[in-house]
Amino acid sequence: MAESAPLEAEIRRRITAAGPMPVGEYMALCLGDPTHGYYMTRDPLGARGDFITAPEISQMFGELIGLWMAAVWKQMGAPDRIRIVELGPGRGTLMSDALRAVQVMPGFRDALTLHLVEISPVLRAQQERTLNALPLSVSWHAALEEVPKGPAIIVANEFFDALPINHAVKIDGGWHERRIGIDANGNLAFTVAREPLPHFERLLPPAVREAPEPSIFEWRADSVAMELGRRIANDGGAALAIDYGHVESATGETLQAVGQHAYANPLTAPGTIDLTAHVDFQALAHAIEAMGANAFGPIEQADFLCRLGIETRAAALKAKATSRTAATDIDSGLARLIGRGRTGMGALFKVASFAHPSLGVTPGFE
Numbered sequence: 001m002a003e004s005a006p007l008e009a010e011i012r013r014r015i016t017a018a019g020p021m022p023v024g025e026y027m028a029l030c031l032g033d034p035t036h037g038y039y040m041t042r043d044p045l046g047a048r049g050d051f052i053t054a055p056e057i058s059q060m061f062g063e064l065i066g067l068w069m070a071a072v073w074k075q076m077g078a079p080d081r082i083r084i085v086e087l088g089p090g091r092g093t094l095m096s097d098a099l100r101a102v103q104v105m106p107g108f109r110d111a112l113t114l115h116l117v118e119i120s121p122v123l124r125a126q127q128e129r130t131l132n133a134l135p136l137s138v139s140w141h142a143a144l145e146e147v148p149k150g151p152a153i154i155v156a157n158e159f160f161d162a163l164p165i166n167h168a169v170k171i172d173g174g175w176h177e178r179r180i181g182i183d184a185n186g187n188l189a190f191t192v193a194r195e196p197l198p199h200f201e202r203l204l205p206p207a208v209r210e211a212p213e214p215s216i217f218e219w220r221a222d223s224v225a226m227e228l229g230r231r232i233a234n235d236g237g238a239a240l241a242i243d244y245g246h247v248e249s250a251t252g253e254t255l256q257a258v259g260q261h262a263y264a265n266p267l268t269a270p271g272t273i274d275l276t277a278h279v280d281f282q283a284l285a286h287a288i289e290a291m292g293a294n295a296f297g298p299i300e301q302a303d304f305l306c307r308l309g310i311e312t313r314a315a316a317l318k319a320k321a322t323s324r325t326a327a328t329d330i331d332s333g334l335a336r337l338i339g340r341g342r343t344g345m346g347a348l349f350k351v352a353s354f355a356h357p358s359l360g361v362t363p364g365f366e
Contacts, residue, residue: 007036007271012182020179020191023255024164024221030270031162032119038271039120039162043091053158054242054301054345055094058333060317062097064308065240069098069153070108071363072238072355076151078107082237083152085115087144087224088159090123092116092130098155099134114138115147144227152231154239160284161243163220165255165277168197170215175200178216180267188267205249205282215251218277222287229291229354238355238362239288244348245279247298254278281352288354296353296365302338302346307364310338 011029015021031038054061073082086095095114102108114131118124119142131138141147144154167178174196183189201209208217228239257266259273266275285295297304314334321327340347353362 007033008188008269010036011180011188011270015180015182020181020193022166022177022179023190024166026180026270027164027255027275030273030275031164033271036271038274039123041122041271043122043126053090054337054349055090055097055157057336058330059097060310060313060330060333061305061337062094063101063313064305064310065094065155065157066098066101068240068308068363069155070102070105072153072359073108073111075359075362076236076238078111079151080111081113081150082108082111083115083147083150084112085117085144085147085152085154087117087154087156088162089116089118089127090157092127094155094157096130096134099136109136112136115141115152117141117144117147144224144231147231149231149235151236153237154228154232155242156228156239157242159243160220160224160241160279161245161276162274163224165218165220167253167255168200168217168219170211170213170217170251172196172213175204175217188270190267208249208251211251216253217251218254218280219283220280222283225284225287226291229288229293232288232354232356233292236356236358238353238359239293240362241279241281241284241352241354242301242304242349243279244345245281245298245350247281247350249280249282279350281350285352285354292357293354294357294359296355296362298350298352299365300340300347301349301351302340302344304351304364305338305346307366310334 007029011021011026032040034040069084089095114136116127116138118127118140124140168175169178169192171192176196177193179191179193180188181191204217232239255266255277257264257273257275264273281298289295314330317330318327321330336344338346353365355362
């Protein structure tokens, strides 16, 4: 409890002073508070952390993303300079594997400059260690807006799910903002604003407007998506977004907390557990396309990776495996990445691509 006390005390202070707090504000504080935010104070990845991502499961994931980037570069006409940008690079594992794979295309390696968008000082330090041996300079930025202008290939793996989510609840014929207050027992608890959100229904997707009461609708600010779309449309290039989420906008609460690889109550121990919510790929594409870029997908991660040749890559790695354990690890990694069962990521995770109109369809989405 001592670890969570400072941030929880600040949240309670704000609620006492200004009233119940919007869900998005709470999520932003829990994850990004400069002193006590979850991502500011720890490395959350791996067996000792709270969750594991695809690049940490198998090298094949990053290698295939690297080959996707190289194919996009060729599709762009193999420009002499290209910015490779990763949003939320984790430990740097994806990019390390990706850039190792593209050594087969020296022209691409010589053309690229690497830009990582990261707010966590802990993860940035880990990224520096992971990428230290690469023969190229790496630049870090706090936001996509800080990356220098120019043609870019942008990768966002499990990035959008960590952006703050807002909630509205349909009651009494209107949509009311869902907030976080302090209940009669002194605990943080969800509550609903008394007055409805003005003109909110006009902003909703048509399929959501007729939702029954008491439906919950989640939405994110479009600022990051619009900046991504603006850069692609103005400067050229493409982006790849890989995340868990739903293909079409719909009602339903997906806000969740994870700690030590187990689900937790999102209102307990703020700042010490991870908070995420499913990505609305329809809303993401709408924001990016509004800026002038083209959208492809989303398709299931299993389909995307298989189209890029993950099964062939797995067979090649197994042929070189030096032990039965190594071969088994390759099989289990493949099953986790493309499996559609309860423990697989193949169906739950979706992949979408966004590109300058001149590019046409990007690899894997033909």
